[in-house]
Amino acid sequence: MLVILVDKITERLSYTLDFIFANHGVKYSLVTSIFEFEKIDGVRKFNYSNSNVDGVSHIKPSILLSLHSIIPLKIEKNKFENLECLMIEGEVDPIASVFYVLTRYEEYFNNNLDVHSRFKFESSILSKYGWIDKAMCDRWSKAIIEWINPEFYLESTLSSVLNKDYVKLIPTFDIDNTYAYMHKKGFRKWMSIFKDLVYFNFNRIKERNLVLKGNCKDPYDTFEFIKNVQDEHENSKIFWLVKNNGKKDRNIPLSSKPHQRLIKSLNNVNLHPSYDSFLEKDKVRLEKENLERVTGKKITATRQHYLRMKLPETYVNLIDLGVKHEYSMGFAEHVGFRCGTARPHFWFDLNKNKLTELLIHPFVYMDGTLNEYMKLTPVESKDVIQNLFDEVKTFGGDFVFIWHNETIGEYGKWHGWRSVLEFTLKLQ
Numbered sequence: 001m002l003v004i005l006v007d008k009i010t011e012r013l014s015y016t017l018d019f020i021f022a023n024h025g026v027k028y029s030l031v032t033s034i035f036e037f038e039k040i041d042g043v044r045k046f047n048y049s050n051s052n053v054d055g056v057s058h059i060k061p062s063i064l065l066s067l068h069s070i071i072p073l074k075i076e077k078n079k080f081e082n083l084e085c086l087m088i089e090g091e092v093d094p095i096a097s098v099f100y101v102l103t104r105y106e107e108y109f110n111n112n113l114d115v116h117s118r119f120k121f122e123s124s125i126l127s128k129y130g131w132i133d134k135a136m137c138d139r140w141s142k143a144i145i146e147w148i149n150p151e152f153y154l155e156s157t158l159s160s161v162l163n164k165d166y167v168k169l170i171p172t173f174d175i176d177n178t179y180a181y182m183h184k185k186g187f188r189k190w191m192s193i194f195k196d197l198v199y200f201n202f203n204r205i206k207e208r209n210l211v212l213k214g215n216c217k218d219p220y221d222t223f224e225f226i227k228n229v230q231d232e233h234e235n236s237k238i239f240w241l242v243k244n245n246g247k248k249d250r251n252i253p254l255s256s257k258p259h260q261r262l263i264k265s266l267n268n269v270n271l272h273p274s275y276d277s278f279l280e281k282d283k284v285r286l287e288k289e290n291l292e293r294v295t296g297k298k299i300t301a302t303r304q305h306y307l308r309m310k311l312p313e314t315y316v317n318l319i320d321l322g323v324k325h326e327y328s329m330g331f332a333e334h335v336g337f338r339c340g341t342a343r344p345h346f347w348f349d350l351n352k353n354k355l356t357e358l359l360i361h362p363f364v365y366m367d368g369t370l371n372e373y374m375k376l377t378p379v380e381s382k383d384v385i386q387n388l389f390d391e392v393k394t395f396g397g398d399f400v401f402i403w404h405n406e407t408i409g410e411y412g413k414w415h416g417w418r419s420v421l422e423f424t425l426k427l428q
Contacts, residue, residue, distance in 0.1 A: 062088035101340035137340030138395035239272035248275035301325035335365035342397025366402040
């Protein structure tokens, strides 16, 4: 048991200390009275207050965890026990550093967005300080616990290993375009053919004809492979884009009977809310209801198309619609730990200053990030993935990663990339 002296018990403080201590199996209790704190004997004690107590480990708190609102803060880089952390309004505070990164505090103030209205990786302190490939919230937690009592962290780590729940491999698949050619009709089909003719893309014209005549498999049809992955990894998830009439939403209609049969043949099908829905609750509601009619199951998990989200609005809308699990927490531009951890954790609504029931499942890498954004080769990607996995294996969490049905088909620029997925699936 750890007894902690604090100035005041707040929602922010309890949320952060639960992540740091309870997540690592360290039981703790909070005390606000110095007199009561000093009388306690026989347990380890820690002082996280503005008061001085002789002979007790002490971190002076910054103002962040005592605030009830969201205000701009002066953030600088400093060190705690030789580990880089944040100095917030002049106070070196690894505990508040956890809260700042875990809740994505900085994203509430930055209006320098990319072309998809997303918070830019380059705008984050994780980019500025070179922390993106490190699970910083877990590193700070470990440093704090070991500084108070090394035995606490050793016991929690040993317990995780013995329970064989240290790293959970979770493959996830986004289905943005179910097929390249099959079951596409009407205007979109003819415009695609016209475009190929204009650009003299005779290989695609030939390929389309072969597929439609049944002489060649559609290059995006990798669903048998995905089914095999699901059979071997029971925690795998699929996120299906159901909208088909937007500039960035061009899947085949959900009304297609073959499309419906395919969806029903797969396990763990969840919603991939459309590009324009990230601030539109009614659009998500309609897409969710349409997919539920096909699957016959309640949809409680989502991942945003293009990872397009805005805090807090997107998450507030999802909560209102009954979503319990969210899988968009990661950057498109760079692999790593957007919220400083690979551990699933409940989202803290900074606007309302309270814990919610929406469980965030951070992802560690996406196929397009490696190939299209970071311009890595398959061989280079495997080294990057191994390093990320080692970080999660060291500090705990789930290894969630994203692939698309069209990227594992060895088609076009994705030739040779299925080996990267197969490499990931064998990590242990």
